[in-house]
């Protein structure tokens with residue numbers, strides 16, 4: 001059994017449930033919850049969508065890389081990343097080496113259903129968001145897999161069932177203690 005509790009990270013497409021599941025998982029493990037997007041928004045003083053529009057994606061990725069480097073050295077926590085965090089090789093390496101990374105695998109159709117009416121995802125403010133999600137999936141799915149230690153299928157189960165499934169995987173791997 002490892003020294004407990006571990007640093008756990010959630011990776012996956014926008015709408016795969018990283019923020020929602022990460023928050024519940026942290027509560028269940030009684031560790032701090034950190035959402036890298038919220039940390040970035042606190043630092044820039046505006047929404048990520050506004051920042052994207054004003055400064056462009058690459059300025060956002062620079063900031064994200066600095067924040068991920070910092071947060072993956074923080075103590076025991078559940079860290080929910082942004083969907084594009086895995087695009088930068090340094091982020092993939094930090095997540096792989098410093099955390100137990102969980103890929104919340106979702107089909108583009110599932111996340112499309114969840115995010116249809118969400119105005120806060122800058123990359124999906126296009127005329128055909130489903131086509132955009134399929135494109136993102138094609139590029140990113142191999143990178144999520146390369147980064148992560150566990151893959152969880154999120155298509156059908158509820159958030160609380162997924163949290164239980166993740167806890168079970170982490171217990172089986174000896175990363176968190178088995179519940180009584």
Ligand SMILES: Nc1ncnc2c1ncn2[C@@H]1O[C@H](COP(=O)(O)OP(=O)(O)O)[C@@H](O)[C@H]1O
Pocket residue numbers: 012013014015016017018019020021080083114115154155156157158159162
């Ligand atoms: N397994 C799930 N079943 C149903 N709804 C979900 C599931 N996972 C996430 N959601 C919903 O989808 C939306 C996006 O989730 P969110 O946690 O913001 O995703 P991410 O942080 O990966 O972009 C939220 O409204 C959330 O409640």
Ligand SMILES: O=C(O)C1=C[C@@H](OP(=O)(O)O)[C@@H](O)[C@H](O)C1
Pocket residue numbers: 012013014015018019037048049081082083084085120121122123
């Ligand atoms: O997929 C992406 O490139 C992004 C996903 C967002 O996070 P979520 O995955 O929580 O939506 C956020 O980091 C930013 O808008 C960029």
Ligand SMILES: [Mg+2]
Pocket residue numbers: 018019020037080081082
């Ligand atoms: Mg999120």
